[in-house]
Amino acid sequence: MSHGSGLQAGLKNRHLSMIAIGGVIGAGLFVGSSTGIATAGPGILLSYALVGTLVVLVMRMLGEMSAANPTSGSFSAHADRALGRWAGFSIGWLYWFFWVVVLAVEATAGAKILEGWIPAVPQWGWALIVMLVLTATNLVSVGSYGEFEFWFAGIKVVAIGAFIVVGALAIFGVLPGVHSDKAGLSNLTAHGGFLPHGPGAILTGVLLVVFSFMGSEIATLAAGESENPQRAVTKSTNSIIWRIAVFYLGSILVVVSLLPWNDPSIKTDGSYVAALNSLGIAHAGEIMNFIVLTSVLSCLNSGLYTASRMAFSLGERGDAPRAFAKTNSRGVPMAAILSSVLFGFVAVFFNYKFPDSVFLFLVNSSGAVALFVWLVICFSQLRMRKIIQREAPEKLVVKMWLYPYLTWATAAMILFVLGYMLTDTKGESSGRTTVLLSLGVAAVVIVTALVKEKVVAGRKAPAVAEEQADEVAVG
Numbered sequence: 001m002s003h004g005s006g007l008q009a010g011l012k013n014r015h016l017s018m019i020a021i022g023g024v025i026g027a028g029l030f031v032g033s034s035t036g037i038a039t040a041g042p043g044i045l046l047s048y049a050l051v052g053t054l055v056v057l058v059m060r061m062l063g064e065m066s067a068a069n070p071t072s073g074s075f076s077a078h079a080d081r082a083l084g085r086w087a088g089f090s091i092g093w094l095y096w097f098f099w100v101v102v103l104a105v106e107a108t109a110g111a112k113i114l115e116g117w118i119p120a121v122p123q124w125g126w127a128l129i130v131m132l133v134l135t136a137t138n139l140v141s142v143g144s145y146g147e148f149e150f151w152f153a154g155i156k157v158v159a160i161g162a163f164i165v166v167g168a169l170a171i172f173g174v175l176p177g178v179h180s181d182k183a184g185l186s187n188l189t190a191h192g193g194f195l196p197h198g199p200g201a202i203l204t205g206v207l208l209v210v211f212s213f214m215g216s217e218i219a220t221l222a223a224g225e226s227e228n229p230q231r232a233v234t235k236s237t238n239s240i241i242w243r244i245a246v247f248y249l250g251s252i253l254v255v256v257s258l259l260p261w262n263d264p265s266i267k268t269d270g271s272y273v274a275a276l277n278s279l280g281i282a283h284a285g286e287i288m289n290f291i292v293l294t295s296v297l298s299c300l301n302s303g304l305y306t307a308s309r310m311a312f313s314l315g316e317r318g319d320a321p322r323a324f325a326k327t328n329s330r331g332v333p334m335a336a337i338l339s340s341v342l343f344g345f346v347a348v349f350f351n352y353k354f355p356d357s358v359f360l361f362l363v364n365s366s367g368a369v370a371l372f373v374w375l376v377i378c379f380s381q382l383r384m385r386k387i388i389q390r391e392a393p394e395k396l397v398v399k400m401w402l403y404p405y406l407t408w409a410t411a412a413m414i415l416f417v418l419g420y421m422l423t424d425t426k427g428e429s430s431g432r433t434t435v436l437l438s439l440g441v442a443a444v445v446i447v448t449a450l451v452k453e454k455v456v457a458g459r460k461a462p463a464v465a466e467e468q469a470d471e472v473a474v475g
Contacts, residue, residue: 007072007312008142008331011226015146020219020236022153022298025160025247028212030292031109033252034271040205041196041261042188047205048252052244054417055213057410058374061381061400063237066220068388068395070229073313074221075377080317082383083376089319089449091376092310094442098214098369099307100340101362103300104347107131110296113289127348134301135341138308141330142225145305152298159291160251163272167254170279182278183258191260203420207431210417213248214370216240218302221309225331230397237398304341311336319452361437364429368421368438371414378411 011019036044065078073080073088076095080088111126121129137148169175170183188194195201219236223229251272258275259266265274269285276284312333315324323335350359382404388396400407424431 006325006327006331006333007225007309008327009225009227010142010331011146011222012143013226013228013232015143015150016219016222016226016232016236018150018153018157019146019222019302020239021157021243021247022149022302025153025156025295028209029248029251030272030288030295031270032208032212033255034266034274036205036208037252037256037261037271038267039197039208040201041192041194042256043195043197043199043202044205044209044261045249045252045256046202047209048248050202050206051210051213052248054210054374054410054413055216055244056241057400057406058377059216059237059240060398061407061410062217062220062377063233063398064396064400065377065381065384065388066223067230067233067237067398068384068392070220070223070233071313072221072224072309073317074217074224075373075380076310077313077317078380078384079376082380082387085317085319085453086446086449087376087380088317089314089452090442090446091373092314092319093445094366094369095373096307096310096314096340097441098366099303099310100343101347101366102303103131103307103341103344104351104359105363106296106300106303107344107348108351110293110300113293113296116289124348124352130297130300131341131344131348134297134304135337137301138304138337139332139334141332142305145301146222148301149298149305152294152301155294156291156298157247159294160247163276164246164250164254166279166281167251167258167275171254171257175279182260182263185257187257187260191262196261203417204424206417207421207424211367211370213244215299215302217373218306221306224309234398304337304344307340307344308333308337311340319449360429364434365437365441367429367434368418369442371418372438372442375411375414378407378414382407 033044036047040047062075062078066074069078071077073092076088076092078088079091107127107130108123110130111123114126114130115121115123118126134148138145166175171185173183220233223232223236226232255266255271255275259278263274263278265277268274269277270288272291273285273288276288281287311320311324312327314320315322315326315333315336321335324333324339326335327333347359347362350362381400385396385400385403418435421431421435
């Protein structure tokens with residue numbers, strides 16, 4: 001056992017490194033980038049750069065707190081201490097809710113690909129198989145989760161790295177055996193300019209890409225089960241700049257340079273498949289489907305791990321059933337994993353039975369949680385810095401830059417993005433719908449937290465009064 005809990009230090013340094021790298025690359029990068037490119041043109045690069053900067057700043061704050069106090073509850077535990085029990089309870093449960101809904105989304109996405117390859121098994125059957133396999137992986141040990149994630153993330157990293165290298169060679173006309181008449185840096189400005197839909201499209205692009213960055217914080221949760229949590233957190237925090245620059249900005253730059261942003265194939269085939277097809281690479285669609293499937297499985301694997309560890313932390317702090325905080329002999333929180341996957345199965349059922357009502361509500365009502373989490377991290381860091389400086393200044397091995405000004409600026413930017421989302425009214429999953437439903441769910445959770453706090457305080461009051469009366473009697 002380690003770090004004063006039933007969790008065990010089963011994650012090796014190589015696991016943590018790949019979890020940190022892979023956590024940044026969500027399936028949303030492959031699947032959702034085509035909509036962003038169609039909306040903002042080459043200017044989508046600025047959207048990714050803006051959100052990437054936001055994530056770097058938020059991760060720096062989280063890194064500061066987590067390096068000083070590594071814990072499986074990460075930002076929820078920090079919020080608990082810095083802002084109050086209600087904050088840790090609320091953001092912890094909202095984050096858990098976000099990831100169990102993601103389990104259903106990713107299981108369905110993976111099942112669609114697998115059904116295309118082996119149609120004999122129905123889509124719901126594949127979703128069930130995928131969920132069961134990854135549940136079993138998480139139940140074995142944290143080491144088996146780490147090992148699976150190492151290989152899943154490794155495939156993603158190698159694939160994007162190869163894509164960037166091959167694409168760059170084609171852009172500069174030096175790729176052997178390939179001549180693309182569409183490729184070239186001129187695509188960045190030739191088709192209506194760098195911002196064909198005007199500067200406002202950059203912010204619209206931000207709304208489309210912001211959620212593909214969720215998962216950057218997983219490394220700080222996983223660090224609690226590593227041999228050297230402080231080193232793991234410091235390393236993942238310091239490396240996030242180049243990870244976002246290479247994997248997001250680098251790969252999207254290649255896509256919009258290989259093809260004109262308004263090429264119809266970007267929307268019909270997906271941005272990465274269209275880019276590979278433009279080079280005449282055989283079976284580009286199937287290659288990309290395999291990489292997307294790997295990303296989906298990686299996201300599922302990490303989602304189940306993350307949801308269960310947050311449930312474990314909430315159980316440890318008395319904010320969830322105590323059973324969630326119990327681990328078996330291998331250091332696995334079985335109750336926390338099974339309850340998370342059970343909700344995931346229920347969400348998968350809703351996805352098949354009521355895709356346009358119940359499941360749409362679940363997706364929309366969890367959609368803005370990423371921004372809520374980042375906002376809570378900002379406010380937690382403002383308070384936590386003072387606590388760490390007062391109690392253990394030697395633990396400030398990672399420091400937020402330009403504190404407190406940059407923290408306030410980041411919080412203001414997140415609030416601005418949330419405000420801008422309220423102006424987006426297009427479609428059933430519009431920005432306004434997502435923010436309002438997410439705020440509604442957040443309000444319910446916060447009220448529950450405050451009521452719980454009041455009930456606990458009410459129970460404690462008679463006990464404290466009795467204790468004081470006993471002291472007076474003895475005196």
